Amino acid sequence: MTATGLAARQPTGTAPAARGFKLTWPVVLLGVAGFLALLSLVRIVTGATDIASGGTVSAALSLAVPIGLAGLGGLWAERAGVVNIGLEGMMIFGTWFGAWGAIVTGNPWAGVVAGAVGGLLGGLLHAVATVTFGVDHIISGVAINILAMGVVQYLSKLVFAPMRGGGETQSPRIPGIDRISLPGIGEPLRQVESNGWFFVSDLAGVLRGLTQNVSLFTILAILLVPLSVFLLWRTAFGLRLRACGERPVAAESLGVNVYTYKYLAVVVSGALAGLGGAYLSIVAAGIYREGQTGGRGYIGLAAMIFGNWRPGGLAAGSTLFGYTDALQLRQGGTSVHALLLFVALILAAVAVYQLVKQQRVRAAVITAVSAAVVFTVFAVTDTVPEQFTSFTPHLTTLLVLALASQRLRPPAADGVRYRKGQAK
Template sequence: MTADSLLTPAPGGAAAGTGDPGPKKRRLSLPMILLITSGAIFAGVIALSLVRVMTGANDLTSSGATHAALQAAVPIGLAGLGGLWAERAGVVNIGLEGMMIFGTWFGAWGSLNWGWAVGLIAAVIGGALGGLLHAVATVTFGVDHIVSGVAINILALGVTRYLSSLTFANEEGGGVNQSPSVEQPPDLSVPGVTWLTEGLESKHWFLVSDLAGIVRGLLTDVSVLTIVAVVLVPVTFYLLWRTSFGLRLRSVGEAPHAAETLGVNVYLYKYYAVVVSGAIAGLGGAFLSMVAADIYREGQTNGRGYIGLAAMIFGNWRPGGLAAGAALFGYTDALQLRGGTTSIHALLLLISGILLAVGAWQVYRRKFVIGGVAIGLSVLAAISYFFTDQVPVPFVQFTPHVTTLVVLALAAQRLRPPAADGIPYRRST
C-alpha cells in the first residue's frame, strides 16, 4: 500500500456489490485549468466593461479601483491561505483574526526598530506563535477548535495592548493603541506600463480602456509584500498537491487513522500545518500595518481574518478558488472604501445580469425553484437600479459583508471540506 491510496476511492466504492465501479471523475489538466480560468477572468472583464459603458461608472475598472482592490484582497487572501493550511490538516482555525493581530503588532514593532525586512520576519514569527498556541491547545490537549480559536482572538487583543504600553507608548507619536510611523516595504513597477496605459485608460473606450486600467493598477506601485502574497498561492498549490509532504498533510485532514497506519506522524503534520497557518496569517497582518498603512493601530484587522476564512470556504479549500474569493471580497471592499456609491449602484445592473443567466441555466436543468428565485432576484436588482439614483451609504459600507454572506450561500451546495476537519484525533493504542 502506498500513501496515494489514502486519497483514492476503493474500487467499486460507489457501486459496491454491483460489479460496476461507477463513473470515473475526470481530472482537468493544468493547461485546461489555466485556460478555463483565463476565459472566466476575460468574461468578467467584458461584463464589467459593458456595465461601465452603460452606466458611466468609470471607476469600476479604473487603475485606482484595481490597485485598491489588490490592496484589499491581499490580507484577506493571506488569512484564507493560512486557514487552508490548517484545515487541510483537519484543524479549524477560527483564530486567524488573532494571528493577524499578532502580525500587525510584531510587523510594526520590527519595522520601527530594525527596518521593513525585519518587520516582515517578526510578523511571521508573531503569527506562527499564535498558530503554535492553537496547535498545542487543539492537537495536544484536544481543546475544541472553535473555543481555542476564539480564545486566541481575545488573547491577541489583550497581549498587543499590553505590549504597546511597554513599547509604543514610550515613543513619540505612539500610544497604547497605536505605533509611530514605521518603515514600509518598497513598491515596484513594471517599466513602461504607465506610459503605455495612461492615455488608453483616459479614453474610456469599451474593453481597451478597461484592460489598460486593470493592467496599470496591477503592475504599477506594487508592494514587495503583495508580490510575496501572490507567489504564495501557486507555491501552496505545489506543496500541498504535488509533493509527498503535501499528500501526507492532506491525508491527515482526510483520514488520520489511515495515515497513521502508513507511518505518518499525524500530530507532527498537524503542528506543521497550524504553525504555517499562523505564519501566513501574521504576514497578512503585517500588510495592514506596513503596506496598507505605515502605522499599527488597534482594531486594524477589522474582521479580515473571518472574511479570509469565508474566502477559503468559497474556494472549496483550494488555493485558486480562495484567490478568486479574496479578489471578489477585496473588489467590493475597495469600491466602498473609495466612496463608490455610484459604482456600487452600477453593480446592481451586473448582479441582475448574472442572476438572470444563473436562473436561465437552472431552468434549463429543470431546477425550476432555484431558477425562479434567481430570476426573481434578477428582476428585483434591475428594478432597484432603474428606480434609484444611488445606493444608501450604510448599505455601501456593508457591501463586503453582504457579498460574503451571498457568495457563501450560493456556494454552499458544492462545498466539500476535508473529511476529518474539526474532528478531534487521538493516536490509536
Template sequence: MTAPTTATDVNQPSLEHAPQTGRRLSLPVLMLVIAGALALTSIVRLITGADGITNVSQMSTALQLAVPIGLAGLGGLWAERAGVVNIGLEGMMILGTWFGAWAGFQWGPWTGVLVGLIGGCLGGLLHAVVTITFNVNHIVSGVAINILALGATRYLAPLAFEGHQGGSAKQSPAVESLGHFTVPGLSDWLTDLNAKGWFFVSDIAGLLGGLVTDVSWLTLIAVALIPATWWILWRTPFGLRLRSCGENPVAAESLGVNVYKYKYLAVIISGGLAGLGGVFLSIVANPFYLEGQTSGRGYIGLAAMIFGNWMPGGLAIGAGLFGYTDSLNLRGGSTNVHALLLLGALLLIIGAVWLAIRKKYVQAAVTLVVGALVFAWYAGTNEVPSQVVAATPYVVTLVVLALSAQRLRMPKANGMPYRKGQGK
C-alpha cells in the same frame, strides 16, 4: 477519502492517490467564466458611465486590500487541509500587526515582517497545542485565541509605544516603507489603454495595470505564495502526507505518517501566514499599528477559503472579489456600487436562466424575482446610501458563501478529534 494501500503510495507526489475535492472547473472553463464576467462588467461600465469600476487605480487598491484577506485565507487552507479548523485567524493577524509594527519602528520594516510572521506562528503554535495535544474543540480554541490576542495587544501597546514620537496607547510610531515598484513602460501603456474606455480591452488593461503599478514587495511575495502553496500541497510527498491527515488520519498513521507532526507544522504555518497578513496591514497598507486594524479580515479570509473550496486558486479569486468590493469604499464608492447593482441584476437574471435550463424552476423563479428587485433598485435611484457602500464587502461575503454552498467539499476529517493509535 480512499486511503492508499501501501506505504509507497504515501511517499509518491502523484495526484492519483490524493483525495478528490468535489466538482471543480477546468482551467479553460474557469478562464472563460472570468472573461465573461469581465465582459459583462465592461457592458455595465459603458451603460452607466462609471469608468471607475475597472480603472487602474481601482484595481491597484483592490489588490492591496485583497492581500491580507488572501494571506489569512491561505493560513486557513494550510490548517484545514491538515484537519484543524482555524477560527483564530483574526487573532493571529492581530498578533502580526502588533509584532510587525513593534519590531518595524525599532529595527526596520523587513525585521518587522519577520517578527510579525513569528508572532502569528506563536498564535498558531498555541492553537496547535490546545487542539492537537489536548483535543480542545477547534472552534472554542480559535475564539479564545481571538480574544486573547486582542487583550494581549491592548495590554502591550501602551507599554511599548507610549513615550515614543507618534506613539500612543492605541497606535505605534511610524514604520519605514518596504518600498514599491512599478514596471516601467508597461504600466504607462496599460494606463493609457485603460483611459481610452474601449469595450473589454480597456477593462483588461485596467486589471493588468493594477498588478504592475505601485506594487509593494510584500504584495509580490503574497501573490507568489498562492502557486507555491498549490505546488507544495499537491505536487510533493510532504503535501500529500499533510492532506492525508485532513482526510483520514487513522489511515495515514497506519502507513507510517506522523500525524501529530504534520498537523503541528500545518497550524504553525497557518499562523505565520495570517501573521504576515497582519504585517501587511501595519507596515504596507498603513505605516503603523492601530488598534482594531484587522477589522474582521481574518473572518473574511476564512470565507474566501471556503468560497475557493479549500483550493489556492479559488481562494485567490475570492480574496480578489472581497478586496475589490472593499475598495469601493475608498474610490467613488456610491457611484460605483450603484453601477454594480445593474451588474448584480444581470448576473441574477443569467443565473435564473441557467437554473431554468437545469429544470430547477422554483429556484429559477426566486432568482428572477430577486434580480428584478435589484434592477428596480438600480433604475429607481441615482446613488446608494453610504451605509450600503460600507456594508458591501460583508454582504458580498454572505451572498457568495450562500451561492457556493452547494459545491463545497471540505477535508473529511476537518475539525474531528484525533488521538494517536485510535485506529488500533
C-alpha cells in the same frame, strides 16, 4: 508512503466514474475576459468610470492580499483537519509584531519576519490546545482572538506609548517597503484607459493596476499561492498532510505521525495569518493602529470556504472581497450602485445555467427572482446610501457563502478530535 497508499481505489469490475468539469487555464482566461466585458458594459451603461480603473484594481489588489493570506492560513490548517477560527487573532499579533519589528530595526522586512513569528506563536498556541489537549477547535480559536486583543493593547501601552509619535493605540510611522513598476507601459496604458473604449480601456486599466506601483510584499504574497499548491498537491508531504484532514486513522496506519503534521499545518497557518497582519500595518497603512484587522481574518476564512478549500477558489474569493471593499472606499455609493446592475446580470446568467444545464428548476426560479429584485433596486435608485456601502464587503461575504453552500466539501475530518490509536 506512496500516493497510491492513500488514494481511493476503484472497485474491480466497475465502470470508471464520469469526469466532471475541469478548470483549465484557457477556461479561466475566458471567464476573466467575460467578467471584464460585462463590467465594461456596466461602465458604459451607468457611467461609473471607476469600476475597472487602474486605481480601483490597484486598491483591490492591496485590500485582497491580507484577506488572501489569512484564507491561505486557514487552508493549511483545515486541510490537516484543524478548524482555525483564530485567524483574526493571529492577524492581530501580526499587525503589532510587524510594526514593532520594523520600528526597532528600521528595516520593514524585519517587520515582515516579526509579523510572521507573531502569527506563528498564535498558531502554536492553537495547535497545543486542539492537537495536544483536544480542546474544541472553535473555543480555542475564539479564545485566541480575545487573547490577542488584550495582549496587543498591553504591549502598545508598554512599548509604543513612550515612543515619539506613538500612543496607547498606535505606533510611530513604519518604514515602507519598496514598490516596483513595469517600465515603459504605465503612460500608454493610462492613455488607452482614458479613451473609454469598450473592453480595451478596461483591460488597460486592469493591466495598469497590476503592473504599476506594486509593493514587493504584494508580489511575495501572490507567490505564496502557487507555492502552497505545489507543497499541498504535488509533494508526498502535502499528500500526508491532507490525509490527516481526511482519514487520520488511515494515515496513522501507514506510518504518518498525524500529530506532527497537524502541528506543522497550524503553525504555518498562523505564520501566514501573521503575514497578512504585517501587510496591514507595514504596507497598507504604514502604521499600527488598534483594531486594524477589521474582521479580515473572518473574511479570509469565508474566502477559503467560498473557494471550497482550494487555493484557486480562495484567490478568487479574496479578489472579490477586496474589489467590493475598494469600490466602496473609492467612489462609495456611485460605484456600488453600478455594481448592482452587474450582480443582476450575473444572477440572470446563473439562473439560465441552472435551468438549462443543471435542470434545477426550483434553484433557477429563486436565482431569477433574486436577479429581478436586484435589478429593480438598481432601476428605482440613483445611488446607494453611505451606511450600506460601508457594509458591502461583509454583505458580499454572506451572499457568496449562501450561494456557494450547495457545492462545498470540507475535509472529512475537519474539526474532528483525533487521538492516536483510536478505532475510527
